[in-house]
Amino acid sequence: MxxxxxxxxxxxxxxxxxxxxxxxxxxxxxxxxxxxxxxxxxxxxxxxxxxxxxxxxxxxxxxxxxxxxxxxxxxxxxxxxxxxxxxxxxxxxxTAQTLLPNSQMNINFDRESVFDGNDKKNSVYWTKRLNENIDIKSSELVFVGFGINAPEYNWNDYSEIEVKGKTVLILINDPGFATQDETLFKGNAMTYYGRWTYKYEEAARQGAAAAIIIHKTAPASYGWQVVSGSWSGEQYDLVSPDKGASRTALEGWMTYGKAEELLLKAGLKLKDLEANATENNFKALSIPRLTLSASLKQNIKTTxxxxxxxxxxxxxxxxxxxxxxxxxxxxxxxxxxxxxxxxxxxxxxxxxxxxxxxxxxxxxxxxxxxxxxxxxxxxxxxxxxxxxxxxxxxxxxxxxxxxxxxxxxxxxxxxxxxxxxxxxxxxxxxxxxxxxxxxxxxxxxxxxxxxxxxxxxxxxxxxxxxxxxxxxxxxxxxxxxxxxxxxxxxxxxxxxxxxxxxxxxxxxxxxxxxxxxxxxxxxxxxxxxxxxxxxxxxxxxxxxxxxxxxxxxxxxxx
The missing domain is CATH 3.40.630.10 (Zn peptidases)
Known part of the structure; x- marks a missing residue:
């Protein structure tokens, strides 16, 4: 009453x-x-x-x-x-999509596999494309910093590189959080440009074949177990007219430690790349000798x-x-x-x-x-x-x-x-x-x-x-x-x-x-x-x- x-x-x-x-x-x-x-x-x-x-x-x-x-x-x-x-x-x-157990994603140094995407302790990946079979062959890795194109902040991590058909490695969150500089983006407060959803959307707009976000607990605001739990198993999406063709062929996350290991293979230090990515004059760079190959098999149903x-x-x-x-x-x-x-x-x-x-x-x-x-x-x-x-x-x-x-x-x-x-x-x-x-x-x-x-x-x-x-x-x-x-x-x-x-x-x-x-x-x-x-x-x-x-x-x- x-x-x-x-x-x-x-x-x-x-x-x-x-x-x-x-x-x-x-x-x-x-x-x-x-x-x-x-x-x-x-x-x-x-x-x-x-x-x-x-x-x-x-x-x-x-x-x-x-x-x-x-x-x-x-x-x-x-x-x-x-x-x-x-x-x-x-x-x-x-749409409900489930990767089959025989799906594979590997990162190779020259011709040697140095990263197994099926290692759930360090990687999760999926696709939003509605194809039962998807193959990516020897896609060159590119580090694109925060993967942001934000004209209102005078910021474009993609401005001087072509990533069509390539695999982009992306930092989570945005430069404001990384630097705690209130003059960058919104400082400590995450903008939409810092969200994982935006990272994948922008990578697709740039024509990338695959987009992998490097996980770090503080800027993501949750630990790896949340990532692996949320993106394992069946994945849902609204039915799209283009059947996901406008998305990258592969989306995923990898742990910070594993990303460090991979970049060291190419003679690069992730901490140095992170620092460079917070500068407005940052330039994305191709990562020498590292490529991604994937063979995705999935069950697709409409529910x-x-x-x-x-x-x-x-x-x-x-x-x-x-x-x-x-x-x-x-x-x-x-x-x-x-x-x-x-x-x-x-x-x-x-x-x-x-x-x-x-x-x-x-x-x-x-x-x-x-x-x-x-x-x-x-x-x-x-x-x-x-x-x-x-x-x-x-x-x-x-x-x-x-x-x-x-x-x-x-x-x-x-x-x-x-x-x-x-x-x-x-x-x-x-x-x-x-x-x-x-x-x-x-x-x-x-x-x-x-x-x-x-x-x-x-x-x-x-x-x-x-x-x-x-x-x-x-x-x-x-x-x-x-x-x-x-x-x-x-x-x-x-x-x-x-x-x-x-x-x-x-x-x-x-x-x-x-x-x-x-x-x-x-x-x-x-x-x-x-x-x-x-x-x-x-x-x-x-x-x-x-x-x-x-x-x-x-x-x-x-």
Whole structure:
């Protein structure tokens, strides 16, 4: 039951739908819901992360069962089906590719093999091309530094070399992080140019035959086990018209130590190359006598996964929606990994977020009907590259022009109640003003992402809609525990990243303190509920890269 503690809500009056409030005037309305409980969160997180769902991989029996469970929960609390054909589901067609055991990738020094790509302790590789057989013969290796072409930063690692048909070796992250120089890119904070996704995209644009990223834990923000676990086994992608022909024939990672060994064969020191790559006058260089050859054999199938969508319809403006989203998928099973546990349960990542949006939906449904509508969207294939949200952004169930704003929930730690909330990508949109006023009423405060170098802003589903212009908020529980302080929270977060993130160890534990996840769910519920009962259309802040996209969207005739 929703209890309105006070009824005064400050509204921003709009001159046009494309202009939000420059600063939200503090609202005085506090909203709470008895529907958001630790008991319900526990039941739903435990269910979603159980072995019965086999790690919730898209297109698998476990993934199908997990998405059906979410739909059943939406139905049980009375949400309106918002998917296709009157259902709760939006079908997302995916390709599923698995390299066969007889696939090979080798790096040769002259004619002698000096690197076996099938050594899982030092290498992972795959292809996004939809060909059953792919061969690369004697592709020359080229070191391209960070592999960045960024005109706005006056930076082009490819400017003086032709890499068509060659294999590029690439450093992870960007020069700003490597130097901690705030005048380079965004300093310590990772830009999109530092993300692995960009590295492969740019290598393909440059015509490379293969692209291999050199792993290093600090700039990647995760260890080798995360890399090997994430890119082993079946790999998913959206169905592309060109069947992956625009991608490089091979994508992969190798460990820093193995890259050092290879380059020494050619008389080069990786540390020297790293230092050179941070200079604006860096020139990519061919690596003498080292070539890559590969013979890839793969099983290709098309599978269908599902986004799950339910709604609460508004009383006054039913066509306009506040969006809540979380990804339901995880990494499935991997029979090749060491140890008895082969299931990646994904309890924190992201059974917590999925359970939270169901709890918030239940609070919306059982309380006083909001004036504007709310959409609750559980998306698939986030772990495969934000595929479910990318598909939704292209084929929205609610027109993006009618999407007031969105709140993304991804991987909340069972830390307990905190004094703060963390905003990933802080300084982006006026949703932060709403969050700030919501926290003020609880004597809490906002903190920016404490690891901007990790690039979390580009690693979750909100970015798919942000790139279309929809204002999005990605917020998590903070680190300052109410009783045990900041160091306790930081250590808790570090322990999860080091020992459980993208590992079979990310499992539900009955000793979890869910009070902080409940706290965060209540805060995000209040924020969205107040927004649904206002006339606000939040915008991106001036100077952000997405503001012009929102303005164009809202001014369009479509």
């Amino acid at each position: 929703i209890k309105i503690l006070t009824t005064t809500l400050t509204l921003c009056l709009m001159f046009s739908l494309t202009i939000g409030c420059s600063k939200l005037i503090e609202s005085s309305e506090t909203v709470s819901s008895g529907e958001i409980t630790e008991q319900d969160l526990s039941l739903r997180i435990k269910k979603l992360s159980s072995d019965n769902f086999e790690g919730r991989a898209p297109g698998t029996p476990g993934g199908i069962a997990a998405s059906q469970y979410i739909a059943d929960e939406m139905s049980s609390i009375g949400l309106i089906p918002m998917g296709s054909d009157g259902s709760y589901f939006q079908s997302v067609e995916l 269908v996964s599902r986004n799950v969508a339910g709604g609460v319809i508004g009383s006054k403006y039913p066509e306009d929606f506040v969006l809540y989203m979380a990804h339901w998928d995880h990494l499935g099973m991997n029979l090749e990994i060491e140890g008895p546990d082969k299931i990646y349960n994904g309890a924190v990542d992201n059974a917590t977020g999925t359970a939270a949006i169901i709890e918030i939906a239940e609070a919306f449904k059982t309380g006083m009907q909001p004036e504007r509508s709310a959409l609750f969207l559980a998306v698939t294939a986030e772990e495969s590259g934000l595929l479910g949200s990318a598909y939704y952004a292209e084929e929205p169930l609610v027109p993006l022009k009618n999407t007031i704003a969105g709140i993304n929930i991804d991987a909340m730690l069972p830390l307990g109640r905190t004094k703060d909330m963390k905003v990933i990508g802080y300084g982006a949109s006026e949703l932060e003003d709403l969050l700030e006023s919501t926290l003020d009423r609880r004597n809490m405060y906002i903190v920016p992402d404490d690891k901007p170098e990790a690039g979390y802003y580009y690693r979750s589903d909100h970015i798919s809609l942000a790139k279309k212009g929809v204002p999005m908020l990605y917020a998590d529980p903070g680190n300052e525990h109410e009783d045990y302080g900041l160091i306790f929270g930081e250590d808790f977060s570090e322990d999860y990243t080091k020992n459980r993130y993208h590992k079979p160890a990310d499992e539900y534990n009955d000793t979890w303190d869910l009070s902080g996840i409940k706290q965060t769910s209540e805060i995000l519920y209040e924020l969205g509920y107040n927004l649904a009962n206002s006339t606000m259309w939040p915008n991106w802040y001036e100077g952000t890269e997405f503001r012009s996209l929102r303005t164009k969207m809202m001014n369009s005739e479509e």
